[in-house]
Amino acid sequence: MSAVTSQDARPVRSHAGINPTVLGIEIRRLIRNRRTLIFALILPVVLFLFVGTNKSYANLNAAGVVGQHTPAHANVSAYLLVSMALYGAALATTAGGAMVSIERAQGWSRQLRITPLSPTAYILIKTMVAMVLGLCSVLAVFIVGKLTGVPHMLPGFTYLWFVAAACVWIGALVFAALGLFIGYLLPSENVMQFLGLVMAAISFAGGLFYPLNQAAPVLRDIAKWTPMYGLNQLVHAPLLGGTVDLMWVVNAVAWFAIFVAGAVYLFRRDTARV
Amino acid sequence: MSVHSGTRVGTNAIDLVDLHKNFKEVRAVRGMTLSIAPGEIVALLGPNGAGKTTTIDMILGLSQPSAGSVSVYGTQPRQAIDSGRVSAVLQTGGLLKDLTVEETARYTASLFATPRPVEEVLERAGISGIADRRVGKASGGEQQRLRFAMALLPDPDLLILDEPTTGMDVEGRRGFWSAIRQDAERGRTVLFATHYLEEADAYADRIILLRHGVVVADGTSAEVKALAAGRTVRATLPDADEAELSAIPGAENVEIRGDSVIIHANDSDAVARYLLNSTPARDLEIVARALEDAFIALTSDHADQTVSSQVGGSR
Numbered sequence: 001m002s003a004v005t006s007q008d009a010r011p012v013r014s015h016a017g018i019n020p021t022v023l024g025i026e027i028r029r030l031i032r033n034r035r036t037l038i039f040a041l042i043l044p045v046v047l048f049l050f051v052g053t054n055k056s057y058a059n060l061n062a063a064g065v066v067g068q069h070t071p072a073h074a075n076v077s078a079y080l081l082v083s084m085a086l087y088g089a090a091l092a093t094t095a096g097g098a099m100v101s102i103e104r105a106q107g108w109s110r111q112l113r114i115t116p117l118s119p120t121a122y123i124l125i126k127t128m129v130a131m132v133l134g135l136c137s138v139l140a141v142f143i144v145g146k147l148t149g150v151p152h153m154l155p156g157f158t159y160l161w162f163v164a165a166a167c168v169w170i171g172a173l174v175f176a177a178l179g180l181f182i183g184y185l186l187p188s189e190n191v192m193q194f195l196g197l198v199m200a201a202i203s204f205a206g207g208l209f210y211p212l213n214q215a216a217p218v219l220r221d222i223a224k225w226t227p228m229y230g231l232n233q234l235v236h237a238p239l240l241g242g243t244v245d246l247m248w249v250v251n252a253v254a255w256f257a258i259f260v261a262g263a264v265y266l267f268r269r270d271t272a273r274v
Numbered sequence: 275m276s277v278h279s280g281t282r283v284g285t286n287a288i289d290l291v292d293l294h295k296n297f298k299e300v301r302a303v304r305g306m307t308l309s310i311a312p313g314e315i316v317a318l319l320g321p322n323g324a325g326k327t328t329t330i331d332m333i334l335g336l337s338q339p340s341a342g343s344v345s346v347y348g349t350q351p352r353q354a355i356d357s358g359r360v361s362a363v364l365q366t367g368g369l370l371k372d373l374t375v376e377e378t379a380r381y382t383a384s385l386f387a388t389p390r391p392v393e394e395v396l397e398r399a400g401i402s403g404i405a406d407r408r409v410g411k412a413s414g415g416e417q418q419r420l421r422f423a424m425a426l427l428p429d430p431d432l433l434i435l436d437e438p439t440t441g442m443d444v445e446g447r448r449g450f451w452s453a454i455r456q457d458a459e460r461g462r463t464v465l466f467a468t469h470y471l472e473e474a475d476a477y478a479d480r481i482i483l484l485r486h487g488v489v490v491a492d493g494t495s496a497e498v499k500a501l502a503a504g505r506t507v508r509a510t511l512p513d514a515d516e517a518e519l520s521a522i523p524g525a526e527n528v529e530i531r532g533d534s535v536i537i538h539a540n541d542s543d544a545v546a547r548y549l550l551n552s553t554p555a556r557d558l559e560i561v562a563r564a565l566e567d568a569f570i571a572l573t574s575d576h577a578d579q580t581v582s583s584q585v586g587g588s589r
Binding site (some may be wrong): 115 | 336346355360364366367368370371372373377380381385386387421424500
């Protein structure tokens with residue numbers, strides 16, 4: 001009984017969960033998951049090596065890809081490198097966010113609810129982990145790509161490597177939200193197989209895999225409404241040195257808002273029900 | 275039975291007051307009022323669908339009551355969880371297969387302000403030998419011990435176990451309970467749900483029997499066993515008078531089926547003597563009611579409310 005009465009005032013850990021132990025274990029889980037690593041790191045690197053390292057791209061200005069009249073600050077290879085980095089980061093962050101699906105299926109999120117971890121902190125951890133995986137993907141593509149020696153920026157624009165990488169990484173937040181949304185929508189262990197197809201589809205639709213200016217007008221019109229479109233334009237904008245269309249920003253922000261709203265709605269329904 | 279007389283509201287480990295929980299049409303819990311004092315080891319016994327898990331979910335704050343109130347050490351369930359005063363071993367699931375046993379415990383420990391050391395709880399749950407094993411590769415019994423270890427991390431005053439041995443073999447079940455029993459000797463309050471009568475009998479000081487979301491019996495295991503110890507007297511007796519038979523000392527429940535009378539009795543000898551001496555009853559037989567039968571009798575749809583009120587009313 002003394003054990004009971006002496007503990008009347010127990011401390012509560014503030015910000016429980018957002019601590020180095022949890023983040024460390026979460027990152028170890030990512031590294032152990034071979035399928036996620038293949039999706040997030042190896043696939044985009046290999047894609048770039050296939051499509052982006054053609055020697056003829058070394059001396060072609062990236063302006064040609066999008067039919068821009070003023071010369072860009074990078075060659076075609078560098079343009080494709082950024083494309084593949086965005087694809088990889090999007091896959092990585094979606095996979096990271098979608099981990100909630102597996103954790104719900106295994107009952108882990110219910111188990112966590114009998115600990116001091118708040119559901120909001122849980123979502124923040126999942127987002128942070130997704131963004132770490134996204135960062136690894138971006139770094140893998142940029143470092144391996146640069147090592148091939150084919151992609152390059154024009155003299156005086158070397159800093160654009162960092163700008164582009166940062167844009168890709170931050171932009172991938174949109175897809176971390178998509179992953180969380182789908183993760184709450186589909187409580188399945190195989191959600192990533194489904195998401196792999198979804199990502200390929202929206203990447204095509206958004207013009208990430210081929211130049212939209214060569215597409216049929218109807219496809220170009222459709223593209224503007226898809227989630228990859230705005231980001232695809234925005235992450236390449238620094239390289240191209242052209243103007244930024246407000247509609248690109250609107251597209252990216254709107255899709256981000258939709259995914260966040262969807263995730264928040266389902267997450268609230270989930271915590272009320274369990 | 276007067277353990278609680280004189281204790282102030284709020285000092286109990288658990289206070290449930292007129293608790294209700296409805297899931298659309300289904301009334302899973304319908305008016306449950308009970309208190310559990312610190313140090314008690316209580317079994318929540320009942321068949322599937324009796325409302326055990328629903329009640330536990332509300333005590334843990336995993337779901338909200340439709341009506342009534344729950345307090346845990348005088349506070350809201352969520353507060354009791356946050357401060358680590360209450361922890362639980364839930365039913366199967368709830369573990370990540372790709373983590374190791376040790377990582378799972380370390381992850382959970384990091385969420386509490388002042389957790390017990392991970393090595394200590396693994397040791398006490400008897401799984402320190404498999405600390406580096408992946409959870410997915412651990413047996414059902416080992417996984418359950420891991421859930422138990424996780425529940426020990428905050429050094430809770432109240433430990434709740436929801437059907438903790440479901441799916442375990444006899445050996446695993448015995449090992450699990452001996453770990454719980456050892457732990458409870460330190461004065462921890464334990465509430466466990468089970469549909470195994472033997473478990474409730476062997477490990478609880480007090481048994482709360484549930485049926486259709488209400489308490490049908492509440493007493494020490496000896497008292498509930500006394501209910502179970504009754505016998506059934508069956509005889510052929512045309513034109514039996516139910517009121518007369520019910521008045522026989524020692525008769526609990528009278529059932530008339532055509533020419534047969536079936537009397538559940540706590541004193542079957544007295545009932546048999548009366549039937550043979552004072553009525554034209556013949557073909558008399560006396561059948562002992564097994565523990566299991568009593569459980570079924572008390573928790574089945576045909577159970578008589580008056581049976582339960584005899585013990586249930588004493589708290």
